[in-house]
Amino acid sequence: MAGYTEEELAEDLKNQEYKFGFTTEIESDKIPVGLNEDVIRLISAKKNEPEWLLEYRLNAFKIWQDMIEPDWAHVKYEKPNFQEISYFAAPKKQYESWDDVDPEMKATMDKLGISLDEQKKLTGVAVDFVMDSVSVATSFKEKLGELGIIFSSFSEAVQNHPDLVRKHLGTVVPTKDNFYAALNSAVFSDGSFCYIPKGVRCPMELSTYFRINESGTGQFERTLVVADEGSYVSYLEGCTAPQRDENQLHAAVVELIALDDAEIKYSTVQNWFPGDKNGVGGIFNFVTKRGMCHTNSKISWTQVETGSAVTWKYPSCILKGDNSIGEFYSVAVTNNYQQADTGTKMIHLGKNTKSTVISKGISAGQSQNSYRGLIQINKNAHNARNFTQCDSLLMSDRCGAHTFPYIECSNNSAKLEHEATTSKIGEDQIFYCQQRGLSEESAIGLIVNGYVKEVLNKLPMEFAVEAQKLLAISLENSVG
Amino acid sequence: MTLVLSKKMDTFLSELTVPSNEIQSNIIEQLKGMDFPTSRDEYWKYTRVGKISNTKFSNTTAPSNEIDVAAHLVSDNYIVIENGTIRTELSQTNSDFAINYKDATEVNHLVNLDNNNVFTAINSGLFKEAISISISANQAIEKPLQLVFVSTGESNIANNRILVEAGKSSSASVIISNISNKANNCFNNTIIEASVAENAHLTLHKIQNESATNLSVSTEQVRQAKNSTFKINTFTLTGLLVRNNINIAVEGENCETYMNGAIVSAGKQHVDNHTFVDHQVPNCYSNENYKYVMDDQSTGVFNGRVIVQKDAQVINAYQNNGNILLSDNASINSKPELEIYADDVKCSHGSTTGQLDEMALFYLQARGISRENAKKLLVSAFIGEVISATNDDTVIELIQQLLSNEYGWEFA
Amino acid sequence: MSKALLDIKNLHAEIEDEGKAILKGLNLTVNAGEIHAIMGPNGAGKSTLASVVSGKDGYEVTQGTVEMDGQDLLDLDPDERAKEGLFLAFQYPVEIPGVSNINFLRTALNEIKEYRKEDPISAKDFMALVREKSKLVELDSKLASRSVNEGFSGGEKKRNEIFQMAMLDPKVAILDETDSGLDIDALRIVAAGVNKLKNENNAVILITHYQRLLDYIVPDYVHVLADGKIVKTGDKTLALELEEKGYDWLTEEKTV
16 A cells, blocks of 8 residues: 555655755854954944943853853754854844845845735734844834834844843843853843833734854844833744754843733744754754743743754743743754754742643654753742643654653642653544545644644734744645 | 772761672772762752761661561561661571572672662672572462561661562562661661563562651662563652662563552651663553652652653553642652653653642531541542552551551541 | 446455454445445454555555446555545544644545545535534534544544535445444434435445444345455345344354
8 A cells, every 4th residue: 555654754854955044145244253252342342332231241251161061951962162153243234224124135034934014014013133143123113112112123222221221131041040141141242122111012013033144153142021010012033044064053042021910922933944854054042031920920932943953942931929920832843853952941939820831842853852841839839830731742763752841849739730741643543534535744734733733822823824834844745 | 090089988988897708899999989969960959868978877786686577567478687687587488489698799680780879889889698589480479578677776777689580470579668676867778689581470569667767778670571560669658868769671572560659758758769661672561650748848759760762662651640748848849751762652641749639628528527537538548549559458458557557547 | 237336356455564364355346326234243354344445554455456436446545545435434533632623624625626626615615514514413513613523422423424424425435333332312313314415326335233223224235244255145134134143153154
């Protein structure tokens, strides 16, 4: 019988191309490779930064030099040589307004499927676009300004709202938090800054697209979102990179602050170049993302991770305020030789705090996909609740799916539930679909989409469609 | 090669007498360069061993004349071991099991032990006589063999080594009881090597009921050949620091592996269970169920690890860990881990933590049962599931009796 | 003369890997407009027949042919067989979490239409069709929007199978023990659905243990499948005889 076998599926998966692997020919201002105090001073000077920020960077650099790269994650890779990376690359031209943006750059965005013009008109999504290290365009600034919402590149925020930045920077992810956070704190080049004033409900999705374009560079962006009391914002983040046979480092830090009664929804579709089918090249995605929840506030992380050669990422919530809520919804797909070690930490400090963790891993090819999560209920976190569901789906007999949950409970009024399952796509399910006339590819596509639906439903509409497409591409030729 | 001597280890070893043979003195030499695990070691993250490493234990204390094991006996086939020394005159054995006592130079080891592990090395370097137990092929032994390890005196260390060899198509069970007679701050360091041959059934029951100041680390290193079944039931009732390591290598196809644990703790007890099932071959089943009931300031640790190796297809592995915290100051750390490198598997784990169900408590109270008794009923029901899973009436009865003595729980 | 919709000749099949022969030279011709019942003792190969004809993995056909409406089936993938018009109502319908019945059926229907070079059905027409067909088996229209078979009772699952049969309008439908475990009301509903779907251009094969089903769906032929072959064929009275006497007399008769 000429069935579509799993071996064939695996073959198809191997042979599929990374669709975002183009480079953009833009004249760029890239500083020489290497990392030392002078480089940090140079970055700071290029950005015309205030003295305190330079001090912050230099202090971080000192701390970083004494740290060692962590190796507890379930991933294997050659550690990057931090002296061979250029820590700053920016498109040479600076733009006054969106209309001045280089057409080639605009074309890049078109290829990414994020035509700003289109989105401006149709979807009402405000977009900040970070290419290599520098934020190149932020749309919708005026409209947001009327509501007092600040949404700009991080560098602009440093110039225009230094007090706000200084007050919050590093309060959620301290410089010495971990190796990559310290590195980022020393060399971060740009990123996004967002402030929602008291009681304001941001009327549109705010969105940032990150792209690594130059070879031999790393990207170290910094995102800071502050939702003041009673405000609401939904923030989207997308990432792509060109196809190169080197490993490029992406070490970002994202800090979210939800003050009393505020809500932040942070969605990521991560599609950094995963390396080719032999595991050559691809992005090392070592990211620290954490949110601080004050009283009655809520932070919800949703991520769809399809890219990167190695992912090391644990978007977390510190539930400091009473009645605060943390959520984490994740789909992580690994294929070929990709490795992902991802999950979340929910630190329950306040009373009546609640957290929900839904993680769906899909492993194909020879990839390794790990869930690592921490649920920590501290002594005074009375009536804390957690529900964790973490499922793994295996699509080949050469991949791995692993689950490493840490559950630490020091309060007896807590109620914690953790469930995990690992299984392969059921042959009986595929056969059932086929018997109804679906091809094997559509059957797998349908089943995979059903499997991740719970998470995709948490994404804003426009993003959900994109995420679904990405999943299809990641598992393509086999999946409809 | 020069060894960097660890000061802590030097102090620890200072009062201990090493049996005079080359094998063990070499191990102790190696050990001098090693250090005790700290919370930076992933598998010791939640357990501090300072109470062990900071004590100068003795292994030459004279035997006691006041040993009474009667209350703990459930078999008429038993061996009594005091502080690591076999007391044949207090033991009573029949010919069901072939039992031999062997020193380090005579032992034929059944498994590979990792002498880079500090506690394993301490045991390997210091045990006096290993108890070697074998069950001949095709022999089905109905009555269990019971090993009663008794701690006595002040700050004594016992390094117990047991070898259990279950022959082809045999079936038997061994009960390991840890008790104390007027013991304070004693340390029991036990290693069981077990090999379960083709089609054999072996069950180990561990009943840990030591003095409230005693310390204990035990390791079961097990190999299973094809079509075999291995069960291990751990009951921890008392002891200040209790660490259990169960490592099972499933080397043959079509095996079944069961691990049950019931942990009841109070005071400042710390109970840490680490289990590891290594599925190396296809078509196997493993099932683990550990339940903790923690009172006062006690702390619990559960780390259940399952690895399904590449090509070990058609594995069903289940892990469950349920925890009830009875007091505000009790805490639990649970870490069920799955590492899967094959695809045709069904693996799952669940972990729940909470207090007793208030609705159920209320319901019982509304029927006239005091809150205290209602709690006992619910706890008994929670943990009773694991106890009855042992399927051995004498063991069930003993555990229930001990729990009733210790905590006043009654089982229906 | 009516045309043969399903034509099975000298079918031999074994379980892959084990090499154990289950079907040992089975012959069966089903013409348009006919209902056939296949009965037989446990382990005779009834469900294997359904699996082999529909192309389930794990079986190897060592001899013989299976043709549907003149088209050789054995070289086709399961979905191609379905697209050619073969429908199998599963004995144990599978649950597919997260995939709604509606989405599932619409995908199936449109793939079948594409295969037949027909235009896809519009959302509006599709929903109208769902409403119409779900009435046929008294299936709550809410069930149609739930995940495929997830949380359905046994009876609901079987009704869902017949509902899907109605939606896909097959040429040949094989009902594999669709009656097993159904209470009498559910059995009546399922049977009524099948009777309504039955016409001059299609055919139904009932695999069953129980004569009871045949009171509601009256077969033109009753076959006894034993030890991998059809050992006896008769009309519906044969079913009554089997109910009364069991199967032993047949297997004995054969050896005599």
